[in-house]
Amino acid sequence: MAERTPSPPMQRAARRHVLLATASCLLPLLLQLPPELGWGFGIAAVLVAAASWRRPLHAVFRILLGIGVLLAVVAVAPGIGRDTACALLAGMLALKPSETMTLRDGRSLVGFALFAPFATFLLDQGPLSLVLALAAVLLALLALQCLARDEAQVHEADGPRWWSGSTGVLRLLALGLPLALAAFWLFPRLPSPLWGLPERALAKPGLSDNMTPGGFLDLMNDDSPAARVQFLGAEPRPQDMYWRGPVLWEFDGRSWTQAHWLQPAPAAPMRPAGPGWDYQLDLEPTETRQMIVLDLPTAVPANAHVSIDFSTWSDVPLNNVSRWRMRSAPPAAAEPDLHPMLRDRALRLPRDFNPRTLALGRQWRREAGGDATGVADARIAERALAWITREFAYTLDVPLAGRNEVDDFLFDRKQGYCEHFSSAFVVLMRAAGVPARVVTGFAGGYRNPVGGYWLVLNSDAHAWAEIWLPRRGWVRVDPTAAVAPERVYDTLADRQPGRIGAFDGLVPMFNAGDWLRRGWNDFVLGFNAQRQQDLLKPFGLGKLQGQHLILLFALLAGLALAWMAWLIARGERERDPLLRAWHRLDAHYRRLGRGRAQHEPAQAWADRVAADQPRAGEHLGSLSRRFSDARYAASTEARERLLRDLDRHRP
Amino acid sequence: MREALRRRLQSWTRPRQPEPLPVLLRRNRIYVLPTATGLFFGLLLGTMGLGALNFNNNPALLLALLLAGAAQASLIAAHMQLSGVRLLAVSADPVAAGQDLRLKIALDTVDARVRRGLRVAAADAAVHATLDSHGTTVELLLPTQRRGWLALPRLELATVQPLGLARAWSYVWPNQSVLVYPAAEAQAPPLPAPAGGKGKPRPARAGDDVHHLRNYRAGDTPRSVAWKASARRDTLLVREYEQQLSGELVLDWQATHGLPHEQRIRRLARWVDDAEREGRRYGLLLPGQPAIAMGLGALQRHRCLRALALLPGETAHG
Numbered sequence A: 001m002a003e004r005t006p007s008p009p010m011q012r013a014a015r016r017h018v019l020l021a022t023a024s025c026l027l028p029l030l031l032q033l034p035p036e037l038g039w040g041f042g043i044a045a046v047l048v049a050a051a052s053w054r055r056p057l058h059a060v061f062r063i064l065l066g067i068g069v070l071l072a073v074v075a076v077a078p079g080i081g082r083d084t085a086c087a088l089l090a091g092m093l094a095l096k097p098s099e100t101m102t103l104r105d106g107r108s109l110v111g112f113a114l115f116a117p118f119a120t121f122l123l124d125q126g127p128l129s130l131v132l133a134l135a136a137v138l139l140a141l142l143a144l145q146c147l148a149r150d151e152a153q154v155h156e157a158d159g160p161r162w163w164s165g166s167t168g169v170l171r172l173l174a175l176g177l178p179l180a181l182a183a184f185w186l187f188p189r190l191p192s193p194l195w196g197l198p199e200r201a202l203a204k205p206g207l208s209d210n211m212t213p214g215g216f217l218d219l220m221n222d223d224s225p226a227a228r229v230q231f232l233g234a235e236p237r238p239q240d241m242y243w244r245g246p247v248l249w250e251f252d253g254r255s256w257t258q259a260h261w262l263q264p265a266p267a268a269p270m271r272p273a274g275p276g277w278d279y280q281l282d283l284e285p286t287e288t289r290q291m292i293v294l295d296l297p298t299a300v301p302a303n304a305h306v307s308i309d310f311s312t313w314s315d316v317p318l319n320n321v322s323r324w325r326m327r328s329a330p331p332a333a334a335e336p337d338l339h340p341m342l343r344d345r346a347l348r349l350p351r352d353f354n355p356r357t358l359a360l361g362r363q364w365r366r367e368a369g370g371d372a373t374g375v376a377d378a379r380i381a382e383r384a385l386a387w388i389t390r391e392f393a394y395t396l397d398v399p400l401a402g403r404n405e406v407d408d409f410l411f412d413r414k415q416g417y418c419e420h421f422s423s424a425f426v427v428l429m430r431a432a433g434v435p436a437r438v439v440t441g442f443a444g445g446y447r448n449p450v451g452g453y454w455l456v457l458n459s460d461a462h463a464w465a466e467i468w469l470p471r472r473g474w475v476r477v478d479p480t481a482a483v484a485p486e487r488v489y490d491t492l493a494d495r496q497p498g499r500i501g502a503f504d505g506l507v508p509m510f511n512a513g514d515w516l517r518r519g520w521n522d523f524v525l526g527f528n529a530q531r532q533q534d535l536l537k538p539f540g541l542g543k544l545q546g547q548h549l550i551l552l553f554a555l556l557a558g559l560a561l562a563w564m565a566w567l568i569a570r571g572e573r574e575r576d577p578l579l580r581a582w583h584r585l586d587a588h589y590r591r592l593g594r595g596r597a598q599h600e601p602a603q604a605w606a607d608r609v610a611a612d613q614p615r616a617g618e619h620l621g622s623l624s625r626r627f628s629d630a631r632y633a634a635s636t637e638a639r640e641r642l643l644r645d646l647d648r649h650r651p
Numbered sequence B: 001m002r003e004a005l006r007r008r009l010q011s012w013t014r015p016r017q018p019e020p021l022p023v024l025l026r027r028n029r030i031y032v033l034p035t036a037t038g039l040f041f042g043l044l045l046g047t048m049g050l051g052a053l054n055f056n057n058n059p060a061l062l063l064a065l066l067l068a069g070a071a072q073a074s075l076i077a078a079h080m081q082l083s084g085v086r087l088l089a090v091s092a093d094p095v096a097a098g099q100d101l102r103l104k105i106a107l108d109t110v111d112a113r114v115r116r117g118l119r120v121a122a123a124d125a126a127v128h129a130t131l132d133s134h135g136t137t138v139e140l141l142l143p144t145q146r147r148g149w150l151a152l153p154r155l156e157l158a159t160v161q162p163l164g165l166a167r168a169w170s171y172v173w174p175n176q177s178v179l180v181y182p183a184a185e186a187q188a189p190p191l192p193a194p195a196g197g198k199g200k201p202r203p204a205r206a207g208d209d210v211h212h213l214r215n216y217r218a219g220d221t222p223r224s225v226a227w228k229a230s231a232r233r234d235t236l237l238v239r240e241y242e243q244q245l246s247g248e249l250v251l252d253w254q255a256t257h258g259l260p261h262e263q264r265i266r267r268l269a270r271w272v273d274d275a276e277r278e279g280r281r282y283g284l285l286l287p288g289q290p291a292i293a294m295g296l297g298a299l300q301r302h303r304c305l306r307a308l309a310l311l312p313g314e315t316a317h318g
Helices: A012-032 A033-053 A059-077 A080-098 A101-111 A116-122 A127-152 A160-188 A338-345 A354-368 A374-392 A404-411 A420-429 A479-483 A508-523 A529-539 A547-572 A575-590 A602-612 A614-632 A639-648 B002-012 B036-054 B058-082 B226-231 B261-278 B297-307
Strands: A225-230 A241-249 A257-260 A270-272 A277-283 A296-299 A304-306 A312-314 A322-329 A330-334 A436-443 A446-448 A453-457 A461-469 A474-476 B031-033 B085-092 B100-109 B115-122 B125-132 B134-142 B148-151 B153-160 B166-172 B178-179 B210-215 B237-241 B250-254 B282-285 B292-295
Touching: A012 A033, A012 A080, A012 A101, A012 A116, A012 A127, A012 A453, A033 A080, A033 B178, A059 A080, A059 B282, A080 A101, A080 A116, A080 B125, A101 A127, A116 A127, A116 B036, A116 B058, A127 A508, A127 B115, A160 A547, A160 B058, A241 A420, A241 A461, A257 A508, A257 B036, A257 B261, A270 A296, A277 A508, A330 A453, A354 A374, A354 A404, A354 B036, A374 A420, A374 A461, A374 A479, A404 A420, A420 A436, A420 A461, A420 A479, A461 A479, A547 B058, A575 A614, A602 A614, A614 A639, B002 B261, B031 B058, B036 B058, B058 B115, B058 B125, B058 B153, B058 B166, B085 B292, B100 B125, B100 B178, B115 B134, B125 B166, B148 B297, B178 B297, B226 B237, B261 B282, B261 B297, B282 B297, B292 B297
Parallel strands: A330 A474, B250 B282
Antiparallel strands: A225 A277, A225 A453, A241 A257, A241 A436, A270 A330, A277 A322, A296 A322, A304 A312, A436 A461, A446 A453, A461 A474, B031 B166, B085 B100, B100 B134, B115 B125, B115 B153, B148 B178, B153 B166, B210 B237, B282 B292
16 A cells, blocks of 8 residues: 555635634534534634644543543433434534644545534424525535645636635535436435434423423423414414314323323314314424314325324324314314213322312302203303403413412412413313313414414414313313403404514514425425425326336436536637638548648648549638638638538548 | 556657647647546535535535536637647757766647746656747757667656646657767877877977967866966967967777777777867778768867767667
């Protein structure tokens, strides 16, 4: 094996380019990390780059820094997951410039740095990330170009300045674009992943499968979108917009949880009260299989199913933006016959918690009496609502829960938010012998006038109650709405997203921005195997098998490559058409072994040919003369005619 | 093993034999392959693309494809860097064997595109050039070993522009030879006696009338340098004496009788240089060749050294 020559050191300009490219690759990833890691690594990267500007950091120091990064990741985001892996990548990239000195180092740094935008997309697929990633790619290519110039000793003076350098890179991107797009739209997609996406170690905010009163607050301050809804046909009134998420059955005295064993059971029978709503739901990724649906679902796509408590589940985790076409309707009767086992579940309460509430419930039951038609049950619920309306207040400022949280809330504090209201209401109902359960999800929504669609934000998170009445089945009761309807049916101006305090000048910008984001979701993120098939429908290629798709892809990729090849061929084309024609003529003769030698004047060549082949030579002689005149003398010869004659002549 | 592989590869690549200049690099003789960086980059993109496809992560896929497209385009751009480059001519001033030959290579392009970072290499020597529509001349130092005609090696024109991901290269094999003069003997006896018998050569010494000053030439003695005048003009000047150093020399092959064949050639080469330095007219008598008439100056020197360089080797001569 030959001794490898050491790589030459980077010039200052190249080093600047490499560091800039690394920084721009790192930036989108840092924005997605927990803020303390993002800022920490960002600052560390700047310090390390500055400290190692002249000479690499000492090895011991580098090892210490590496250990520091490891510890920081473990401390802030413990566990093994996608986000921890990304944080580790970011940390290592932040330290890498400390030992990047030679051309080879520079190249490998740029290469590894390109993984950072890729990792970013595993965490977030928003347009901002893409714009930053595109800038990073551009800068990375510029850095590679700069390194290549260094290697070839193209010096700054005769090399182009950075902007003309970037036009070169942009040209390369433009050249590659047809191929990239053909591959993007047509490269066969996997209908299901070969291996799963590693989980995030840190939970993403979103509806969880349990509810502990006091726990929603994070979510209710989060103005990021949870879903976008486009109604096809009738739109529901704001007070009908209950987006049903997890249904919580089990109460342990503090927390409500789902009854997971109910999940596979098919949807309970339901009689709709009206024609219902047809809508398209774009769900933001939550990484769970839990979906939200409007009120009660009547039709869901094949890759989702409705379970017995009308909660809806996707067949695969919602890791990406997903689009669902669904129908919902308000119920006239939902599960009018309750199975005794479910009824038992819906009445169960832990024994040693909230004694005052249990006593009150029993007292109300005694006063209302028993009634098989459910009139007494309805009266108990009304009584509870009336009490809540009369004496309770809505606030987000709630002290930490004690042991008997429901007792505290109902008899002492008398203020709280949706989690407290729904939890207390359901406990009270169960105590009074009325089957009840908690439903969480979102309520309301914001209508974006720009796209004419509804936006459901995470801050719309809500919890309400359902009670079961004979013949009517499950009935939605929202005790929070009894106290603070504006908190629930909010399309009010003060909850308009994009508004800062009393200033709503930014709202149109928010509207347009969210509309763009929706287009982005639709156009790029939601593209999958199914949409790929749909894309080809207008061309009459509706039912395309895998191998046909591959053929089509190969065809288009071939065309894109041919276009590139044409560029190659054009690159060496003689510019002067007259010379081109002259060379063609020469080529004809060359095939007969009578080509013109490089040094031979046109006339001499013609004479030589004429000596062997008097007939052809005659024409050739005059053509050569005309050609020489046209090229070297001030000739009046019409170029067009000469061109034509040159092309016509055959030996 | 490596050498054999290399030869095999050479027999596949064009040109397969020396060719007349000028040579236009066209697509049928330009080769493009990814560099080590390019392979690394490809591996990177493959990993990204596979991951993106698996997770149906469209932005990541778009990113990977965009990079792949640019990399593919850079392959073509590397090709375009070379295509249309023309190697016009190759020339070299003869040097003595053992010295590096300064090979001048004239390049131009048939179109207006500027070619940056073009690497011209032969054997172990390499030089970088930037080429615009005016053309350029690069100089390559080729080591020489023995006198006589030196067939030019295959020249390699290569570039890794624009991104360093792909290397395009092409060979040009000029069917041209350059002359290598014999190396002059380092320790040689003084010049033989003049042919006309007009006494010993009189060394040129100071004290004679200075006729004029001329530029320094390699071989002038330090004592002949006019230091004051040189300092004034910022260039080395040498006094040229009016009187011609007397004595015409005939450098005769027979005068070196008794030495080995190559040694005789080297001695004569040395004498040519010495006579040239001392400004004495000289002629050369070589076996089997017409005598070279008396003369002095660069032309005479080249004529003589050329004759010496082209003398057949000992075995042929007997």
